[in-house]
Amino acid sequence: MTTTTVENPVNEKDSAKPAAPRQVRRGENSRRTSVVSHGILIVASLIALFPVAWLVFLSLGPDKDDYLHPGGIWKKMTLDNYTFVLQETKFFDWLTSTMIVTLGTTLIGVVISATTGYAVSRMRFPGYKKFMWVLLVTQMFPVAVLMVPMYQILSEVQLIDNYLGLILVYCSTTVPYCAWLMKGYFDTIPFEIDEAGRVDGLSPFGTFARLILPLAKPGLAVAAFYSFLTAFGEVAFASTFMLSDTKYTFAVGLQTFVSEHDAQRNLMAATAVLIAIPVSAFFYFVQKNLVTGLTAGGTKG
């Protein structure tokens, strides 16, 4: 996704409501339409921003029911919630387990799927279509379909409440996902490079390892980001398969602030902010690549 300006005559005119069958000539109304565009975009930005900003604001109120009378927060704003979360709760345990699980998933996902992405991008072997179909179908697996059998299998082999167990579960979705993403990326690397490598006497593996892989680093990075974010945000498996509260990932740990009888909403808000800031920063850093990675084939036009 680039931010470069596209020379697009249609856009110089009224684009606020392009769907409206209006006959506007070039230059006409341009001022009014840009005001309308800005107006819509500002409202949309406020809607996008507000829930997050509100969470940050509430995290500054010291009392757990402050969210009901937010006006009072202005007078007693404090960072106490943050100190408490960092010092008295299991925040750092959760951080450790989240990192182990997400990085483990990312590493396995990318390493295993790299060659596959290359193979399905370059080679047409018998069974190719069926294989691609399988990769697509695994994207459709509802949480519910693997959960019960995985739970039973993992408890048989004593991997419930175990980081490896959760990593393996996540690999069942991220591995095919990464293979898809990387296929898209490898498709954008010219075939001539492969041919040149083959002419020079490299085997297909040699071509892949020496020529294509170094060129594909951005593609590998996109696949890694996606696996990371997928594993980071997963709720269902993490809630069910991790039993001891020191092994919770953030997605589960955050829920522990709200029990049936008590809700420490102030602490929860502070924890949410602590989690969201680094992840969002990371996301902003990579977001340009994310969509391109996912719809590579389509946006090429």
Add this chain to the structure above:
Amino acid sequence: MTVAIDRATGKPRGERGPRRGLSQRLKHGYQKHWYAYAMIAPVVIVLGVLVLYPLVYGLYLTLTDANSLNSARTIGVNHIDATYKFIGLDNYADILWGDTAYDRFWSHFIWTVFWTAACVTLHYTIGLGLALLLNQKLRGRTLYRLILILPWAVPTFVTVFGWRFMLADGGIINSFLETLHLPTPLWLEDTFWQRFAAIMVNTWCGVPFMMLSLLGGLQSIDSSLYEAAEMDGASRWQQFRYVTLPGLRSVSSTVVLLGIIWTFNQFAIIFLLFGDTAPDAQILVTWAYYLGFGQQPRDFAQSAAYGMLLLAILIVFTSFYRRWLNRNEQQLAI
């Protein structure tokens, strides 16, 4: 394996030219493709062990009456063997046309379909509208873009809690409605408003992805097409209808399919927004989870059967979708 067997079976050979014997073909195929197979082997093994095996095992479980009381389990040092028995297709029959099938399955099914359709429609139209706005020459559009993808950047499980604070009775949304003298619905308790809130939160979360994808699609449309259209005297609407929409076709068909699959399987939002408090606002995925893991005793067999049904629905839908795309000569960008 000999050449004779291939001929003797008289199998239809639909491909061009006389074919060599099976063993030779295998050998040839092996020599020609072995490296492709070697390259996909890691993923095939992972899929076999982590997806196919659990899937088959799950399929078997759906044909039993397994629950947490009769499954194999370990209590302390004692290992208790499984005692569940094979009951054939009873689970499926019970889900689809058992006594209270409407309340348990069909009502959730209808709501899930409505939920998916409503969310994806909202995602797509709002996303397209914002993408069109951002695709203009506009002061500060990079900043707008960065702000507008915020809902996507913050992990869903974090923002849903933000929404819970806002939607709570006495939360900011109801306080605001009250100052306007509007009715203040019980967002997290009343079924209709629970559903409304779920769609609202999911729309908020899902628009940025659509917006960015479609923006990418818009930027790849050749601007000379618009010039040509303008030369021919096409109106703004005609340009949108005959240049923009066709130009977005392959991106659209891909993101809509992804959106449908993701929304249909959307677990986190409903699960975290309501917990166990909203039996009627559960979509099929969260309902299946509730059956298998949210109640005692855990009904593993029924939960797995729901999972299989959900997967079947999605596969059938995707097959038709792809066929429909092929007939319209569109292609999937993934």
